[in-house]
Amino acid sequence: MSERRNPVDxxxxxxxxxxxxxxxxxxxxxxLDLVTTEAADLAPGExxxxxxxISLALPDGYAAFVHPRSGLAARCGLALxxxxxxxDAGYRGEIKVIVVNLDPRESVxxxxxDRIAQLVVQQVEKVRFHEVAELPGxxxxxxxxxxxxxxxxxxxxxxxxxxxSVGADREGQ
Ligand SMILES: O=c1ccn([C@H]2C[C@H](O)[C@@H](COP(=O)(O)OP(=O)(O)OP(=O)(O)O)O2)c(=O)[nH]1
Ligand SMILES: [Mg+2]
Numbered sequence: 001m002s003e004r005r006n007p008v009d010x011x012x013x014x015x016x017x018x019x020x021x022x023x024x025x026x027x028x029x030x031x032l033d034l035v036t037t038e039a040a041d042l043a044p045g046e047x048x049x050x051x052x053x054i055s056l057a058l059p060d061g062y063a064a065f066v067h068p069r070s071g072l073a074a075r076c077g078l079a080l081x082x083x084x085x086x087x088d089a090g091y092r093g094e095i096k097v098i099v100v101n102l103d104p105r106e107s108v109x110x111x112x113x114d115r116i117a118q119l120v121v122q123q124v125e126k127v128r129f130h131e132v133a134e135l136p137g138x139x140x141x142x143x144x145x146x147x148x149x150x151x152x153x154x155x156x157x158x159x160x161x162x163x164x165s166v167g168a169d170r171e172g173q
Contacts, residue, residue: 002030002101008059008121009059010056010057010058010059010062010121011056011057012054012055012056013054013055013056014053014054015037015051015053015054015055015094016037016053018036018113019035019037019053019054019113020035021054022034022035022054022078022114022119024120025148028079028086029104030118030120031069031118031119031120032036032117032118032119032120032121033069033115033117033119034054034066034095034097034115034116034117035050035052035053035112035114035115035119036050036051036097036110036112036113036114036116036163037050037051037052037053037112037113038050038051038108038112039109039110039111039112040099040103040109041108041109041110042078042100042107042108042109042110043107044101044104044105044106044107045099045100045101045102045104045110046101047098047099047100047101048098048099049097049098050096050097050098050099050110050116051094051096052094052095052096052097052116052117053091053094054077054094054095055091055092055094055095055126056087056092056095056119057089057092057157058087058088058089058091060089061066061123061124061126062089062121062122062123062124063086063087063088063089063121063122063124064086064087064095064120064121064122065084065086065087065119065120065121065122066080066082066083066084066085066086066087066095066097066117066118066119067080067083067084067117067118067119068080068083068117068118068122069115069116069118072116074106074110076101076103076106077101077102077103077104077106077113077152078099078100078101078102078108078116079099079100079102080097080098080099080100080117081098081099081100081127082098084120085097085098087119089110092139095119097116104117104141108164
């Protein structure tokens with residue numbers, strides 16, 4: 001069994017005196033639930049920047065990422081426009097969540113203190129670039145953007161086929 005690491009200490013400021021301190025739903029969860037401090041009603045296709053009532057001072061070498069909640073995505077079609085949102089260690093402003101209602105028909109209503117997203121705190125590396133004329137070879141080389149097959153069906157013209165479908169990938173199985 002791997003050793004359990006101690007939690008990272010993070011300074012938190014409540015900008016709304018009543019907002020709950022974000023917490024993990026279960027031991028072992030990666031995300032801390034974030035709430036909105038403002039009620040909101042999003043029509044189909046509408047987006048909003050919702051306040052969470054908290055600001056942080058993350059230690060240098062860390063960042064926090066604002067991730068969607070799968071329940072809201074599955075039930076309401078709620079997405080984050082910039083998922084995952086990046087909260088820099090030096091950011092001291094209010095953490096905000098940029099939501100969009102992707103449901104084509106139904107509105108999404110949030111009440112004050114509804115949980116709208118989750119925050120994942122992670123260590124992040126800093127890089128130093130070394131510019132070269134040629135990069136070392138690799139198995140993938142420049143293949144990408146679907147080079148291994150397995151694409152979901154999408155509408156539109158794909159060079160004579162009406163749909164590009166996952167079937168193309170199944171043929172090889
Ligand atoms: O979902 C998000 C994304 C960002 N932020 C805050 C924290 C982050 O440190 C800051 C800047 O975010 P980002 O770098 O993604 O935005 P930008 O458009 O590049 O703005 P800037 O020029 O301020 O970096 O905004 C949030 O509160 N929520
Ligand atoms: Mg930026």
